[in-house]
Amino acid sequence: MKFIHLADAHLDSPFRGLSFLPYKTYEEIKNAAEKSFQRICDIALKQEVDLVLIAGDTFDSNKPSPKSQLFFANQIKRLTDAKIEVVMIFGNHDYMDLNSLFVNSSPYFHLLGNEQKIEKLSLKTKQGFEYNVVGFSYKNNHITENMVNNFPTKDSTYTIGMMHAGIKTTEQSQNIYAPFEMAELRNLNYDYFALGHIHVREILSQKPLIVYPGNIQGRHINELGAKGCYLGVVDEERKETKISFEKTAPILWQKLDLTLSKQVSKTELQNWLISELNKANTELTFFYVVINEAQYLSEAEVELITDSDFWNNLSQNLAYSSQVVDLRLKSNLQIKLGAKEQKAFSEAKLESTSKSNFVKLAQELIKKDQYLADLCQNDDFQQETVERALVILAQSMKGIDDETNEN
Missing domain, CATH: 3.60.21.10 (Metallo-dependent phosphatases)
Structure with a gap:
């Protein structure tokens, strides 16, 4: 049987x-x-x-x-x-x-x-x-x-x-x-x-x-x-x-985890991403790309690679009609702080990234647009926004960390 x-x-x-x-x-x-x-x-x-x-x-x-x-x-x-x-x-x-x-x-x-x-x-x-x-x-x-x-x-x-x-x-x-x-x-x-x-x-x-x-x-x-x-x-x-x-599924969803090790130019960044995507691309695939150590990216580079037009540009370089459908950034920068400051920073991070406080912080936007109100209740959107905020924070604090190391 x-x-x-x-x-x-x-x-x-x-x-x-x-x-x-x-x-x-x-x-x-x-x-x-x-x-x-x-x-x-x-x-x-x-x-x-x-x-x-x-x-x-x-x-x-x-x-x-x-x-x-x-x-x-x-x-x-x-x-x-x-x-x-x-x-x-x-x-x-x-x-x-x-x-x-x-x-x-x-x-x-x-x-x-x-x-x-x-x-x-x-x-x-x-x-x-x-x-x-x-x-x-x-x-x-x-x-x-x-x-x-x-x-x-x-x-x-x-x-x-x-x-x-x-x-x-x-x-x-x-x-x-x-x-x-x-x-x-x-x-x-x-x-x-x-x-x-x-x-x-x-x-x-x-x-x-x-x-x-x-x-x-x-x-x-x-x-x-x-x-x-x-x-x-x-x-x-x-x-x-x-x-x-x-x-039997005609489309494969795949997560591609990448890690930066140094600062790169916009052109180098694009070529690196295309190269890594092509290595993983063996059939029609929708790629979810995560870039770790994103503190190496400049503010202009973050703006560039998180834009869907940039994703479409990457996709045009892929075989099998594969597409980049999401690209997210993660930062692992460790700031050297005193015990008291580190405790305060961790508490502030936890408080500001909780679901209830996320919605509270977004109140002004929510009042203006029902679509944004619905979006702010979405767990996936909240996570992506928090991750993006942490990358920006890491960029800002990197200068503080460099100064600390110099001293």
């Missing part, structure tokens, strides 16, 4: 903060999730799998666009026409009723656990191998209940569990996505547990196999690395499963 496990396609997901990209590139990333999903279906057909498991958040909302609904329906039809069983659950983003899902009726397509009820589905491969799939779909966008307690006990049949859920944490506010304990999931002793929700690919357990495939296409700088699905092969006699990762 062969199967594919995917999750978190997030069709229709917006790609915010990339409007500066060339139109053609922006259109490519808007369609990247669809291309990845289509490639997964291509693999399923080529490998002649028996089953495709779709573990939630296929759509980015519970009201998907007609475009994404039509695309999904056509891809599912490719699979069901080939008599491949497709078992799908809804997640916390695409919670819907079965009747809201636009898919051609087929005996090979199954929405599991409609109305948030745990359902057991008994199926059989063309060669006669019997297996069960157990799972549930979201009815609302939050589930605080531990659903594992209601999963049926496994019998001798090969059994796959499906769940769009997160491991229970000590932070109660985070336990709203069908929180589970690993020990409980292991105790079910299902042959394979197909999870969704976490966008990082991870095998939580080998025996039994408990797996997050991650999302099928990275959407921003926090979703780095290769994305795709898992292909599973079951030894039907031993009922043992081996899985392999299949890369």
